[in-house]
Amino acid sequence: MKTSSISLRVADFLKGYPPFNFMEEEDLLRLAGSGRVKFHESEEIVFEEGLERESWFYVIQKGTVNLFKKNGKREELTDVRVEGNLLGMLWDLDTDVYLSTARTTSDTILYRLPLDPLIELAEKIPKVKAFLKSYYSKTPGSEEANEGINEAPSDWLKYIGPAKERAARNLLTCSANDPIKSVARAVAPGCQEAVVVVDSQRRPIGVITESDLSGKVATGDIAIDAPASALMSSPVVTIKPGLTAGELLLKMLHFRVHHLCVTADGTDQTPIIGILTERNLSLLHGRLPTILTNEIQVAKTTEELAKARERTDELVFYYLETEAPIPWIASFVAEIDGAITERALDLAQEKLSRRGQNGPGTPFCWLAFHSEGRRERLLRSPQRSGIIFTDPDQGTGEATAAYYRDLACEVRDILKVCGFLLEPNERRADNPRWCRPLSTWKGYYTAWIKDPIENEILRQTPFFDLRIIAGEKSLGDELIEHIQSELGKHPNFIPLLANDAMENLPPVTIFRDSVMDKSGMLWSSIDTKAHALYPMVDLARVMALQFGLSDTTSTIERFQKLKELVPEEAKLFGEAAEAFQFALLIQTRFGLSRGDEGQFIRPGELNLIQKEQIKTLFRTVARLLEFAAERFGLVPISEEK
Template sequence: MQNTIPKRIFDFLKDLPPFTLLGKERLMDISEQVVVQYKKRGETIFRQGDEPEAYFYIVHEGAVHLLNQREGEGDVLVDECDEGDLFGIRPLLAEEPYALTAVAKEECLLYAIPTANFPQIMEENPKVALYLASTFAVEARPKALPVHKNYSLSGEIGNQEAESLVEVQSIERSKQPITCSAETSIKEAALIMSEKEVGSIIIVDGKQQPIGIVTDKDFRMKVVTGRFALEESIRQIMSSPVITARSDLSMADVQIKMIRHKINHLCLTENGEDNSAVIGVISEHDLMVMQGNNPAILIREMKRSTEVREMKRIRIRAEELLEKYLDQEVSISYITNIMSEINDALIVRAIELSMKELETKGKTKPQVDFCWMALGSEGRREQLLRTDQDSALVFSDVPSSDYEAVKAYFLDLASQVTDKLNECGFDYCPADMMASNPQWCLSLQEWKAQFSKWIHSPTPKAVLHSTIFFDFRPVFGNFSLAESLTEHIFSDLDQQSLFMTYLAKNAVGKPPPLTFFRNFVVEKSGEHKDEFDIKARAMMPLTDAARVLILHARQGKINNTFRRFEELADLDPNNKELFEQAADAYEILMRYRALQGLKNKDTGRYLKPSDLSKMERLNLRNSFKPIGELQTLIATRFQVMYVR
């Protein structure tokens, strides 16, 4: 038989994660088994508490609301699923009733996909399991991990190994396995469990080897129902043998093992078999928490780190997290938040440690407030990869008699900090735009004078500096110093509008990176000949455009380029669509650059158009579209043709 009809299903699924991760044949098999369901507006698809169905769903057309229906609290909308979104995947991952109710918000066509083959698919392809697990985490805990839907650059980037379960060790430390002997009474075991606040207990023999496990569920099913009395031994109600695993399993492996055996607790033993001693227990709940808490753990560990080596190691783990997030197509706004929190924590820790070190050398901090400011991409909270550092330091005005000593201290501090950041993998700024440079370590008064000079005599160099310095963001110290600098800049801008024109002219200086024939503009010579410079050609024009427009709107606190565009969309409804497109475009470019950088172990700045798939080229090309329009808008608004 021919397969025109399954091919249509296939064509829809092939661009959507996790199907992007599947081979063609496998996906064709799945397409053959799809049931296309029509849902009337307002129809309930499944209800909270219902037993799971044999399908999970993808919205082909229409919209579905996921509701939390708690008694007495009414319905709470947890998520809306639109075309291409996955929902109802609980039956794939847990033998539990639905946690939410799904209702067709409008008339819908759903693709119902049988779950039967998925355990095998997930086993063959751990990334599918990981993706589904993260989507599941979203369903279970609303808005925790917004999964980005529309821009799948491709599923093929990234290595094929399963991500390592970095946190297993910390779990073991924090969670000693709770055990008891087989002769313990049910009542005693229950008391131990409630005292230790655990959901499971491992029954061990004299050698601490696991012979059985009892979970909350066993109590519900076997004791509360009266089938076994409290005085009987725990042996009576335990599940045996215990499913065991080694502690170095990947997260995906654990997930799959649980699915295959239909269990919620996995017992970790020394050699992974049940003939060695118990060293820990991992529950499905632990898995969820781990997935959600990864960044929190990293930030906490960063704050507690005591040496640079440790900071570097944590930052490398953050990069693994970044890779996982990109792979799972988590939204860029979430990723940038997490990564800049981690970067900030690293900078803060570097400053704190440096101050301590100086103190041990007898150099105490003068009683003067200061503020460490991040500039450039870190200032904009967009530094996903460890590119170079840009920073500045501002300190409170001091009597001129103290100035030399105070400045010397802060320069000393700044060099210590930049050295540490360098050791952590952030290169020194080639143009020396760092707080350790005497030019960029200034008192508030000096900084105000410096910005005034740039604003009132906008030489090309001044404009270039301002593109970096205007993205400053306080990271450590007294933030009000940075705020008064912002105020000063705005009042100066009010007096000198010509500066904005120069800044605008700079922003329109780099045309959209497409030639007349819709090909990428590549570098003509040098080390990166025939490569595309994604930073200079596509990202900087957007960054520059966002900066000039947001400065013009006098919005000082928003530094992030796509947030700036989002804010502009709110402020200027006439150009809402363009600004939204620009925000989307910037997110795509950031994602692409990060993927590229991780793949090539570099800054991701240069890429070969010939290496891109058709889909990727199309995606990138689309993201160039708003550049030209933005530049026209800026050129008109700021009358750039009148300045030279």
Template structure:
């Protein structure tokens, strides 16, 4: 083996998924690898380019991956040494959906897919790694702690939105496939395929699949004279058939075709070849499905003209969430996708109001606060928002505020029609209190944070979880600067927030039973929102503000980031992150089942295992509580 190939194999064996291969296998791959030198800002491939025959690993330097959305370029991910990118040709037939560009002088290794494919097919570790990388485009899905801090930018997750969405999507396929029996002759089957205009047929025994014949088999085995037309069909069929269950997702189907080098999959009742045939999935079905994924939902939202259109899309999102959960897709992924779609819906609601009212008289920002601001709104919960407009001269103030109150009112009405209930506490941009100028908002935050005891009755901690849905980014940044400036060494504020976080009732009684509601419509149910999720949400927010961690609002990602920032307590934070996902999943399942916000869990409907799982997820809260008390020197009654 030449020394360059040896050097490449040595390099690759340090990084996943290559570390799952033997040195012998790596050496074999390394001999066909191309070394690509890229100058600074050189583009390797861009959106809509035809797919290359290779995927890439960064050997030195940094490669930026970006997409163009709304006419501006958005950086999705930075790939550092050892990171894999450009996996699209493995899993898809259409063109690139993002641009890869060298951020500095870089060297990448181009690994030919044809060379690498057999190693994928024979090694499930490698296959799973590639699939997860493709689905999330995070550098290394196995590397939970992500020491390089890649999680800092939480939009790493949306990297190639289209591809991630495919991971979840259910497929439409032919559910009345052409079938034949093993004793049929080739000529009979060929006539049948011609009459029905089908390019494939499943060979069955007792309605169970034993083989498949496609146009390609007819061409390569019959037209070439290898077998006579009178041969029985089993002579030319491909066997065994690769079978899948009915609710297979797009990505799973793509993987199986890739793994077995097949163009068709057979759908059976239980996913094995020992049960009845229900349908057939072709490569063409996959290509069609790629056109109707949630990336497309977002495009549809942008084109929608009425609340009715938007409501239909919101209902399709509920199906998507349900499907994703049933396929055990990680909740953090589902959250990201749902929040992107929710945000697009809110943004469109604001745009429709502007189309009706005419151009705004000043620049402004519509911020989602609370669960949507934290990107945790999987279920239809109430809407929480604030509206901030830029400062205007005193003479104009009233007219400007009038316009924005009207805008707030129209938008909240539209959102209500889409299915987001009005906030019972009135935390909405249509409320005089929460629609005001930047200076007024700055004063509001100053007063909340510097004299929290006096104004505590209207200080809701959800005002510290916000995400811009529409408008001027600089306005959001100005609020963030105010918040973090006031937070510095502000003992009074942290004392207040800390006690607020500790005030929630314990989720378990002294005897380790669930603390359930004692009266009212939810009697004997467990309030998972107030007793389990809120203490984690409050704790994550408290520490994030205290450690000056900006730009991360999501509770799960806040805990992941805290584990990097405050290393000595990292275990507590990581346990809390995990607990938060488990509890959120319980809440989501309850909400999907009852078509509500999932706040109250009916414990009688949980299995014994689920009850244990729920109880165990409450354990990290005690540690978090102790950490809050010691960090902010709080007794419960300070």
């Protein structure tokens, strides 16, 4: 192949990624023409920490490269780079040596390009310089370069326009019977990164990506003349038009995908109208936290998972400081923690297998309870989990239970290294009581709902905030349906639960540097849990159970739905949603800054505005409790002695 042809191929690939997409074609061709193509097998070192830096940098065309830094005698994974990412250069750092070691994790193709021309172009093109400065910054998200959008997360997470336009502009389709070689031409470098496979009515049935072609066709696993259906990934993840950048990002995090198909109604039963990719969002808004899920999915050790969770805390702090929406931050953390738990389950199963313990083949489901079940665990609070497994055949019950308890113990230890402490009441899956077959779990909820006082319902309320994390989803769904059925049989349960929710009364005000309760007693600290979060959580849970909102566990989402279900109190529930967001925000900020759960805050640590906001929060909580007292015929707060 002629050198000029190679340069065109390289330039076509580069222009699909920042900062090269900001360059004129002439500049890009000149840069590509000075480069070389390099092939590395898996586990090869591209460059090594401490060695003299060379006069070129790299762009990954295919494969994955891990970056490591030395920590004593061992290496620590610091980043994972994939197609389109840069390697081997720094920005605004005065050093002549590599600061990390780059090692391939699979067969990898790199474009080696000269550094000096890139620096010259950066000085000439502001967007190129801004991107490079951001890309190599140690502060996440600073000075991101994009297509004219330079908002903080509080702005771009709510943005719709450019992503919506890209969805239609980037759409390429094929039929299931089209030969793969025609699809390959469509996704050639610089043309498109994915093709949507559609049926006769243009409904999406699969997606074929560049990595599918390189990983399955180029290797000979699938013939170039085979139909597209032999290569496509299916089913597809579909979305409705008009989602914000933040919503798109959460979808990608939740489903662990890099492509979203846009259809008229958001399902795969209507025609495709566009496709959005992680690359689209990256080009519009700079580097995204999806790198964390990539890192988690390839983690081979507990330490690598722990490192990813540390980076999550850094991002949470950044998003808080840049005023990103609290519901979005909470959902982001829930997706990351869910991915960590899934990977912990994989690592635990691999470890048991090496010990000769193979799974019983019985489907199981991992559940999260309490704040994680509500998608409200912004800080690394104690573990609260459970395992449901299908009722085993006669005679195999104890062996099945023993395997899943061992699995839960391994996951417990992995999560502990990741910073999730052990819950003192042992409401965890490694406790035999909470690692049981579906029939036993159903029995628990039946007893709690039928005889709440005898079964100390106050201790069991966290189990009514449950979320399916991993495994066989149908098991969790069946348990949730059972709970709703039992609630219908015992109408006295919800009023009793409402009465118990009145236990945590809010203070009245902040008096100088103390918190004053209704009796005039002064307390030295605000208890963010007892004074704010718990009463709102409890009341939102009671109302959600009453209205059968089994698909909604988040306190904020519960209040937002209650605005529609109880329109005469829409203002109260709207204010409650805002108050809860503020309480979660203040707790998380103090918790991250101090390295604890942020439960106790002294009034002297708050500024004047925060003190006023806290007072408003107390008043909102009190009004919520007054509402509950009236609705369920309880003693109003104002009449309590």
